[in-house]
Amino acid sequence: MSDIAARQAEADAFGRVETHGIEAIPAAERHGAPRELAFLWAGAFVNYASLFTASLLTTYYGLGVWDGLAATAAGTIAAALILGLLSNTGPRSGQPQIVFTRRIFGYHGSYLGAALTLFLAVGWFAVDCVIAAQAGAQLFGGGSRWMTFALVLLIAAISVAVAVFGHQTIKVLETYGAVIFAALTAALFLFLAPQFHWTQGPSAAGPDYAGALVLGFMTCFALVASWYPFASDYSRYLPASSSTRSVTLWPVAGVAVPMILLGLFGLLLPTIDAGLASSQGVLAVISAHSPSWVAIPFFVFIVVGEIWANYLDVYTAGLVTLAMGIRLKRWQTALGCGVLG
Structure with a gap:
């Protein structure tokens, strides 16, 4: 092995703790x-x-399936383009996103942004743990509060453990995880497709309809935009010679394709049982209208899918903590942020 390859393997390899901060x-x-x-x-x-966010448009906002999909697609793509542009700071500087902002706000001026990003990352980590635990509880008929609490702790522990290993481990697990979850979602979608009301129109009208469209657009935009402070954290290992166009457009594709497809699923689920969706959520619709042999694997991978998102949350939280002047190793700050969450 060459010296360069050896250094690369030591600093950023699957299954090894990343050494860079x-x-x-x-x-x-x-x-x-x-x-x-x-x-x-x-x-x-x-x-x-992603599925839940889109389901809000037909469950509560008053949009129909296809205008809801248009709002979902427009909001997602608009936000993803900005995420892609921000990703270019990674290859150019080799730095995490929050460190790059020092060029604009100065060393101490970046502390406010770092604090807000830390709050965002830890907050999303906590939310994802709860979502995953609730989905896990569905496997046991809803479960008790203690069971849900135990699942939260288990999910948090797994998420933090992977984030401690760092960039390359996260990248590999995210890739394989996305493929598996997509396959299970497709199977559930095909099973439920005959029950969907594909042509359901909007219930909102007049000024309320225009407001619903804007709200739907902004809801999906905001979901993607919440990842902006994370952008170059995952592109900083790319060579500086990487194409600007490619670094911009590949994240757009990675965000838009699953968000739009899962968005369609989320928009259609409430059309099966609007009352159940509004009172108990779309997970209850899935439980009530699909057999256990389809629903159970899907709920399992909802749990796993939220854990995948948590990897990114905890990893970035650890980097941001370092940027705030905490003198620890990256894996130590990731561990600490996981405990905080």
Whole structure:
């Protein structure tokens, strides 16, 4: 093995604790291709959060299936383009996103953004743990509070453990996880398809309809935009010579494809049983209208899918903590942020 390959393997390899913190990644240790960003970001969006977000448009906002899909697609793509543009700061600087902002706000000026990003990352980590635990509880008929609490602890522990290993481990698990979850979702979608009311129109009208469209657009935009402070954290290992166009468009594809497809699923689920969807959520619709041999694997991978999203949350939280001047190793800050969440 060459010296360069040896250094790369030591610093960023699957199953090894990543040794780099917030310092710029040296040119000799850069590796990968922009297309890898598509799979990484797909892993962040191939989960229940994407499906649930879109379901809000038909459950509560008053949109129909197809105008809801238009709002979902427009909001997602608009936000994903900005995410892709921000990803270019990674190959250019080799730095995490929050460290790059020091060039604009200064060393101490970046602390406010770092604190807000830490709050965002830890908050999403906590939310994803709860979503995953609730889905896990569905496997046991709803479960008790203690069971849900135990699942939260288990899910948090797994999420933090992977985030401690770092970039390459996260990237590999996100890639394979996205493919598996997509396959299970497709199977459930095909089974439920005959029950969908594909042509359901909007219930909102007049000014309320225009407001519903804007709200639907902004809801989907906001879901994607919440990842902006994370953008270059996962592109900083790419070579500086990486194509700007590729670094921009591959994240767009990775976000838009799963978000739009899962969005369609989420928009259609409430059309099966609107009352159940509004009172108990779309997970209850899935439980009530699909056999256990389809629903159970899907609920299992809802749990796993939220864990995949948690990898990114905890990893970035650890980097942001370092950027705030905490003198610890990256894996230690990731562990600490996981406990905080």
